[in-house]
Amino acid sequence: MRSVGFLSQCKVGRIIIMASEVQANNGVNVEALLAAKEALTNAPEAAQFKWRAACEWKDGTHSHSTVESFYGLGQDQHRKTTFAFDADHPEVFASLDQGATPVEYVLVGLASCLTAGIAAVAQNRNIQLKSVKATIEGDMDIAGILGIDSDVRNGFSGITVKSTSTPTPSPRTSRLSSLSRRSGRRSMTLSPIRRTSRSW
Amino acid sequence: MRSVGFLSQCKVGRIIIMASEVQANNGVNVEALLAAKEALTNAPEAAQFKWRAACEWKDGTHSHSTVESFYGLGQDQHRKTTFAFDADHPEVFASLDQGATPVEYVLVGLASCLTAGIAAVAQNRNIQLKSVKATIEGDMDIAGILGIDSDVRNGFSGITVKSTSTPTPSPRTSRLSSLSRRSGRRSMTLSPIRRTSRSW
Secondary structure (H helix, E strand, O other): OOOOOOEEEEEEEEEEEEEOOOOOOOOOOOHHHHHHHHHHHHHHHHHHHEEEEEEEEOOOOOOEEEEEOEEEEOEOOOOOOOOOEEEOHHHHOOOOOOOOOOHHHHHHHHHHHHHHHHHHHHHHHHOOOEEEEEEEEEEEEEEOOOOOOOOOOOOOOOEEEEEOOOOOOOOOHHHHHHHHHHHHOOOOOOOOOEEEEEOO | OOOOEEEEEEEEEEHHHHHHHOOOOOOOOOOHHHHHHHHHOOHHHHHEEEEEEEEEEEEEEEEEEOOOOOOEEEEEEEEOOEEEEEEEHHHOOOOOOOOOOOHHHHHHHHHHHHHHHHHHHHHOOOOEEHHHHEEEEEEEEEEOOOOOOOOOOOOOOEEEEOOOOOOOOOOOOOHHHHHHHHHHHHHHOOOOOOOOOOOO
16 A cells, blocks of 8 residues: 555445435534635635644553644634543553553544544435444554664554445445545545545 | 645644653553564564554534454454543534544544653653643644635644743753654654654
8 A cells, every 4th residue: 555644545444324315414514514614715814723632641651631622713712521531552562551542542533534524425415324334443563663673654554444335235325435435535634545445 | 844644744842841860660661662672573473553443423523433452463452441432523613512523533642642652762761750741733724624725735734742841951951852852753643744843
């Protein structure tokens, strides 16, 4: 697979989508998003966002991070909730496994971005979703981070999203299968990936 | 800033490290890691890891992800705990803010990776850490994801980790300031970034 930046090729994988032909209501306010698109076209400075996280070391490889405010639409934005996360390394790394690994947090970000994108694109195309499920897997040679081989990249060598289509392909298959590809093209976390799309 | 893959230049920022010169015990089992390095040098196949996440769409832009097993050291590895995460978009995106955004999950991964790396490098250099704190900020022009401008990258245009040194710089400053740079060079999430290091 050809490596592009941080993430290399993504083979679309196990994304299970069940859909039916009814007036779509996937919970995505597409009208508001289209209105925002129009407004921000004339106010590009308002489209400049800054996303933030704060991290505090606890012990060993265990750290605690929080996410609350971000900057966008010309000002700091504050949430009602502070989201908190613990990260750590697993026991096979001689750590205490008190949280997911940093690289797994990246995979969570990617999977959730693709999934939200599918919902948004489906809504925009009036496709009613019943369910969307994805599994994502990132390959890594830890010889790099252990300092065994300086030629080994310290990061993913490949990411695979495994896909399966449900229900059995129908005349709608082409509309369903394009959802994940469209989501990937607009994904804020997937953009540097060159994908080998698979029909489903 | 020059863009390299998914993440562009990172200016080392607000990393506050308090340290003292005692026999270091930062909770990182460096001896085990060095033993693993030696063992895996002779068994490169065991260094091939696969990290995983599973994601399920809930409603709108809200999804729920889980992290449990991964593959490494020649077999599937299972944890005692399944880590669960909710992701969503914020209210300014006409969503319900039921979780951090996907891009914030990526920042959490990056910040926690750098922090764990600092602890590991400090332990290896017999530097006793008292605290490590970091703030990380990712710049993003959402004109890309909204489809306003196809030339705008769908991702971060830059990432800044803000740093401040504490205590006041001393003859040990050079040792402390190199911790974050060393952590960045080995970071599994930061590797493609070209960084402008700042002394502190």
